[in-house]
Amino acid sequence: MTATAPREEQLWSRCAGCASLLYRKRLRRNLDVCPECGEHARLGAPERLRQLVDPGSLRLLPDRLPEVDPLDFVDVLPYPHRLTAARASTGLAEAVVCATATIGGHPATLAVMDFRFLGGSLGCAVGELITRAAERALDDRIPLILITASGGARMQEGALSLMQMATVSQAIAALREAGLLTVSVLTDPTYGGVAASFATNTDLVLAESGARMGFAGPRVIRQVTGRALPEGFQTADFLLRQGQVDMVVLRRSLRGRLVALLAATRAGRPTRPPVPRQEPAPRREHGTALARPADPAAGGDAAIAPGAGDTPTVRDAWDTVRMARHPGRPTTLDYLDSVFDGFVELHGDRLGGDCPAIVGGVARLAGRHVMVIGHQKGHTTAELVARNFGMASPAGHRKALRLMRLAARLGLPVVTLVDTPGADPGVSAEEQGQAAAIAENILTLTVLPTPVLAVITGEGGSGGALALAVADRVLMLENAVYSVISPEGCAAILWPDRSAAPQAARALRLTAPDLCRLGVVDEVVPEPATAAHDDPAETAHRLRAALLSNLLPLLDVPPAMLVRLRRQRFRRFGAARAGTWAGAR
Ligand SMILES: [Zn+2]
Numbered sequence: 001m002t003a004t005a006p007r008e009e010q011l012w013s014r015c016a017g018c019a020s021l022l023y024r025k026r027l028r029r030n031l032d033v034c035p036e037c038g039e040h041a042r043l044g045a046p047e048r049l050r051q052l053v054d055p056g057s058l059r060l061l062p063d064r065l066p067e068v069d070p071l072d073f074v075d076v077l078p079y080p081h082r083l084t085a086a087r088a089s090t091g092l093a094e095a096v097v098c099a100t101a102t103i104g105g106h107p108a109t110l111a112v113m114d115f116r117f118l119g120g121s122l123g124c125a126v127g128e129l130i131t132r133a134a135e136r137a138l139d140d141r142i143p144l145i146l147i148t149a150s151g152g153a154r155m156q157e158g159a160l161s162l163m164q165m166a167t168v169s170q171a172i173a174a175l176r177e178a179g180l181l182t183v184s185v186l187t188d189p190t191y192g193g194v195a196a197s198f199a200t201n202t203d204l205v206l207a208e209s210g211a212r213m214g215f216a217g218p219r220v221i222r223q224v225t226g227r228a229l230p231e232g233f234q235t236a237d238f239l240l241r242q243g244q245v246d247m248v249v250l251r252r253s254l255r256g257r258l259v260a261l262l263a264a265t266r267a268g269r270p271t272r273p274p275v276p277r278q279e280p281a282p283r284r285e286h287g288t289a290l291a292r293p294a295d296p297a298a299g300g301d302a303a304i305a306p307g308a309g310d311t312p313t314v315r316d317a318w319d320t321v322r323m324a325r326h327p328g329r330p331t332t333l334d335y336l337d338s339v340f341d342g343f344v345e346l347h348g349d350r351l352g353g354d355c356p357a358i359v360g361g362v363a364r365l366a367g368r369h370v371m372v373i374g375h376q377k378g379h380t381t382a383e384l385v386a387r388n389f390g391m392a393s394p395a396g397h398r399k400a401l402r403l404m405r406l407a408a409r410l411g412l413p414v415v416t417l418v419d420t421p422g423a424d425p426g427v428s429a430e431e432q433g434q435a436a437a438i439a440e441n442i443l444t445l446t447v448l449p450t451p452v453l454a455v456i457t458g459e460g461g462s463g464g465a466l467a468l469a470v471a472d473r474v475l476m477l478e479n480a481v482y483s484v485i486s487p488e489g490c491a492a493i494l495w496p497d498r499s500a501a502p503q504a505a506r507a508l509r510l511t512a513p514d515l516c517r518l519g520v521v522d523e524v525v526p527e528p529a530t531a532a533h534d535d536p537a538e539t540a541h542r543l544r545a546a547l548l549s550n551l552l553p554l555l556d557v558p559p560a561m562l563v564r565l566r567r568q569r570f571r572r573f574g575a576a577r578a579g580t581w582a583g584a585r
Contacts, residue, residue: 127164152192
């Protein structure tokens with residue numbers, strides 16, 4: 001609803017659906033649903049909570065975290081100014097409000113996103129608050145309800161925002177293991193990194209009537225495909241038809257549906273033996289970084305491998321982006337030939353597809369058997385087209401998932417090679433559940449009981465990259481990039497136009513040395529003097545050495561401890577961790 005003239009603002013609203021002028025009090029009584037046309041207006045988090053929980057039962061969880069500007073991000077405005085403005089206009093500390101409450105007498109923990117606050121974007125503080133809410137649910141042994149409204153990961157916090165997808169997902173995985181119900185309620189709009197993680201990897205996914213959800217936004221899809229989108233694309237009814245949500249719920253029925261679902265799971269609980277808590281929540285004081293795990297397998301100190309130190313990189317971030325995209329840059333199949341031996345490719349997701357943008361199979365690394373999974377681009381236009389430019393479809397993510405699980409069953413370590421501009425943003429990818437496919441990979445990697453070693457070899461594009469990169473150790477080639485959004489995409493949103501891509505590349509801190517400092521990457525693998533494509537043999541030699549030195553220590557770590565340490569690695573990327581960037585410079 002948009003307000004009418006300022007003086008009447010408090011009294012009247014115009015419906016965004018049918019343009020009727022509506023008396024505000026009447027509208028509010030009707031839960032902000034237009035009585036004329038049924039349009040569900042967007043709700044702020046406080047109003048949403050008021051509508052859903054039992055009166056008097058609401059207990060807000062703490063929402064104050066240290067100020068975070070981990071990248072010193074400036075577009076046309078400094079990021080802290082945008083934060084201050086969002087706080088002033090919403091009265092909220094962040095884009096999520098978390099609480100415990102009862103709903104129809106059933107206790108639950110709720111995390112409710114608020115789209116008014118920087119588009120409900122997922123940054124370090126939002127990820128931290130939702131993770132704490134999930135940990136509270138685990139402590140209290142009660143269900144977690146997530147109400148999502150988000151444009152995606154918060155660009156101004158770069159790859160650290162991307163990491164929040166893993167952090168929240170692993171908190172959801174812990175609730176799954178404990179037999180506690182997780183529910184997400186999609187409200188309008190839910191996109192990007194939120195759609196591709198906790199909005200879709202919960203036990204149940206409800207969509208509020210009129211909500212739209214997808215991995216890629218309609219503007220991006222239109223831009224990529226150059227075509228008009230089908231009628232009703234990405235709407236709640238579309239999602240229901242495509243099997244992506246359990247139900248579409250009118251706002252007036254939402255509370256009742258939640259009560260019924262909570263009651264059903266509560267009835268079942270007594271028969272289930274209590275599951276001991278595996279890891280205590282890493283409670284800490286505000287502003288202090290978590291102590292690093294003592295075990296080297298946990299990925300303690302970020303390091304630049306020997307060799308890189310002699311030739312410090314002073315390349316501009318935009319030049320590095322161009323280097324990472326160079327058509328001559330070695331691909332996953334090149335590395336399978338030069339770094340590994342005896343590769344046997346395995347195909348198919350067993351659900352109806354085989355995506356050429358992801359290759360995977362068993363291979364040997366210095367005589368040890370491993371499962372290798374990577375994005376495949378190509379060197380010529382024909383190769384790139386045949387491989388969809390390394391942009392995986394849902395079938396590709398599901399093939400990767402199948403191979404990861406197979407590796408765990410067979411006791412094989414997983415090595416992933418990440419080189420993608422991003423996941424496929426096409427119409428059919430959305431129809432086939434791209435967001436949920438990525439979300440399931442991220443969640444599965446947080447619990448996979450076998451060593452996982454990821455290498456960003458070229459482009460680490462957003463959620464599509466993270467879908468293969470939740471690992472015990474994350475390495476990055478010197479001229480690779482890893483980012484929450486492409487510099488062009490970021491420029492198009494935050495600057496006047498896409499020609500600001502070089503500035504965006506600098507602001508996003510997407511180079512290997514930057515990400516090493518931020519702790520997103522554990523080790524930089526140096527490239528030959530000019531770049532990987534000038535001396536692929538030497539690059540392969542260095543990559544092989546880095547893989548071995550990082551993989552061998554992981555092989556002796558018991559699987560349960562691996563998983564625990566991997567979770568600690570990704571749990572560090574909350575608000576407190578991000579605050580250490582200032583000290584790292
Ligand atoms: Zn209306």
